[in-house]
Amino acid sequence: MTANSNNPAPFRDSIRRRRLRDRGIEALLLAAGLVAVFATLAIVWILVAEALPFFDHVPLRDFLTDTMWTPLFAEPRYGIMPLVAGTLVTTFVALVVAIPAGTLIAIYLSEFATHRLREAVKPALEMLGAVPTVVYGYFALVMVTPFLQKLIPGLPGFNMLSAGLVIGIMIVPYVASVSEDAMRAVPNYMREGSYAMGATRFQTATRVVVPGALSGIAAAYILGISRAVGETMVVAVAAGLQPNLTWNPTESAATITAFIVQVSLGDLPHDSIGYQSIFAAGLVLLVITLVFNIAGFALTRRFREAY
Amino acid sequence: MAVVAEDPSLYAIRAGVLRRKLLDKAFVILGLLVLVAALAVLLALFLDLVVQGAPRLNWDFITSYASRKPEKAGILAAWVGTSLVMVVTACVAMPIGVAAAIYLEEYAPKNWFTAIIEINVTNLAGVPSIIYGLLALGLFVYKFNLGQSIAAAGLTLALLILPIVIVATREAVRAVPRSIREAAYALGATRWEVTAHHVLPYSMGGVLTGMIIGLSRAIGETAPIITIGALSFIAFLPSPPITGEFPFLSFAWLKDAFTAMPIQMFNWVSRPDPGFRINAAAAGAILLGMTLLMNGVAIWLRYRFRKKINW
CATH class of the missing domain: 1.20.5 (Single alpha-helices involved in coiled-coils or other helix-helix interfaces)
Incomplete structure (x- = not known):
């Protein structure tokens, strides 16, 4: 011892x-x-x-149904609809770019690209997603809008089309990377089964892999939507700051986020109704993104349990 | 044999195979085109900023304050402000993010309570950045009386990148094999000793990568700092963090007003004067250069650590 x-x-x-x-x-x-x-x-x-x-x-009814948003005017009107419309239009334009491009890139990287190409391209895509949004705003205003003005005569200097297109480019890496993850999660034996039946890679990709990864891909779209809805600087720089109830993307209109930026740039006293109005606008924005996030979350969960 | 070759239905099958193979090739070309187009945007963006901003990309631009005259304006206050805000963000987000990730990976029991934390982390990652700005305006600026200061901005951006740091750290921690933990437990180490002596050091590469990616996101964030009320025209620097007299460190700068690179760029972009557009491009080139450099470092780090590790 x-x-x-x-x-x-x-x-x-x-x-x-x-x-x-x-x-x-x-x-x-x-x-x-x-x-x-x-x-x-x-x-x-x-x-x-x-x-x-x-x-x-402001009664909730007016807030939801009034068609004018002019909280900083002498005779203020507080209808959130113009801002929501602006947000939805830019988001829609963004999705028209991001969904096809993002899905194509995802299918290509997951099913066609060699290992080396994929390893080289993914970091580059990551960098595309890391570009500061204010730089994208500059891109929209100084490069994309003048180019669009040549194609569409009479396009105003501030317009939702250019802002939406650039937001679309911005969320491509996001959509591509999440959908690619979903496609890569489809087990290989499903691909092999398809090849054994004589299918080409394209047929395998579109008829086996994409349907198999559908909920994951849908989640990627939804997360992309929630990104586009909350995007601020691109629209604040390029889409204009005038609330405008329109569904026409070639017009200028403010989004919810652009309005918050516009008010924040001024110096509003803490207790003014203008100050309170950005929180009401923010609440609407939060509810919209929350709905999309929950849907996306539910979808990713389902897709995780699929195999 | 010859009989089969003359079977007309065989031609149809061959034509079908040929058509599908062509479709396959066409898709490869389409995919490559879209990919190249997306990457070309990144290149065009950077080159355009550099070319447009070239006349202002010099030492004077970096060492001058903002000015009403575009050819005299510079980004001194902006880059100093951004650097100080990043210091606060890193000092807050790193310990909280890593601690939260370790809790979730190493300690948390599998129950509804842990699930709530996890759902919140996922959810925070999806909240638009401008909402963080509103939170900061209501909470940090007015309730905590931090004012429109470097501290308020740093805390806001720290909250914003918290989910990024947590997710990256969790992935890094999860990659450490069980056997290493069990070996340490077998020698009588407590849970914290296992974590601090083994799990954390081995996952440091992933943690650092996540931190850099988070900071590169924070450095370009404009909306939340605008919402707090950062000024865009500032012709002074925050008080220096190092002083001549004891105790040589001063934290007065935390409460100072500031401006930041993306705000300066936004301010210049929104002005119609073409001279300021050039300034905006120059500021954008520097800002984009910084983010791309940080991302490059992060990707390189991840690649190196992944190659080095042999469990």
Whole structure:
């Protein structure tokens, strides 16, 4: 018997100390995890709390049905519809670009490209997605709009078409990468079965892989939509800041996000109705993106369980 | 044999095969075209910014304040502001993000409570950045009385990139094989000792990559900082973080007003004067150069760590 085992107290102390420290650290780590929960709660709380006084002034019915949004005029009107319309039009234009291009790139990378090409292209696509949005705004205003003006005479300098097209380019990497992940998750034996029946790669891709990954691809589209809806700088720079109830993308119109930026650029006092109106607008934006996010989340879950 | 070759239905089959093979080739070309087009946009964007901004891309531009005269204006206040905001963002997002990720991967029991945290992280990643700006305006600027300061902006961007850091760290931590943890447990290590001595050091590459990607996202974020009310015309620098007298470090800059690179660029883009457009292009070239460089470093790091690791 050595001296150590005759006197186990120091070991017990050390173990107790380490266990205690472990418990303290676990609490700290949990607190960090809870930051995410608190952030979500804080977002909802702040938006609702700051928007509530706004709805004291403006009945919800007017807010949802009035067709004018002029909160900074002498005779203010508070109908959210023009801003929602602007948001939906730019989003729609963006999707017309991003969905075909993103899906094509995803199919190509997942089913056709060699391993080396894929490894080289994915980081490049990642970089395309990392470009600051204000730079995309510059791109829309200074490069895309003059080009479109040559094709469409009479196109105003600020228009939703150019902003939407650029947002579309912006979310291509996003749509492509999420859909590619979904397609790569389709098990290889399904492809092999298709090849064994004499199908070409194109037939395999469009009739086996894409249907197999459909919910994942749909989730990619929906996440892309929620990106486009929340996009701010491109529309603030290139689509104009005038609320305008129109479904015509060649016109100039403000989106929900552009309105928030416009008000923030001015110096509104804390308790003015203009200040409260950006929180009401933000609340609408949050609800729209939340609906899309939940749908996307539900779809990804389904697709994970598919095989 | 000859009889089969003369069978007319065989020609139809051959024609069908040929047609499908052609379709296959056509799709390859289409796919490559779209891919090249997307990447060409990135190249065109960068080249255009550099070419347009070339007359202003010089030392004076980097060392001058904003000005009413476009040829005299520079980005000094903007890049200093951006750097300080990034310091705050990194100092807040890194520890919280890594800690949250470790909790979720190493500690959290599988129950509804953990599920709530996970759903919140996923959800936060999908919230538009301008909503973070509104949160910061209501919470940091007015409720916490931080004002329109570097601290408020840094905290906002830290929240914004938190999901990115958490997801990247979780992936890195998950890649550490179970056997390593079990070996450490077998020697009597506590859970924290296993995490701090083994899991974290081995996943540092992934953690760093996620952090850099998060910061490269934060550096270009404009909307949330505009919402807080960052000024776009500033002709002074925040108070210096290092002072001559004891204790040599000062945190007064945290409460200072600031401007940032993307705000400066937005301000110049929105002006009709073509001189400011040139400034916007120059600022954009520098901003884009910074983000691409950060992403490049992150991709390189990921590649290196992936190659080096042999479990």
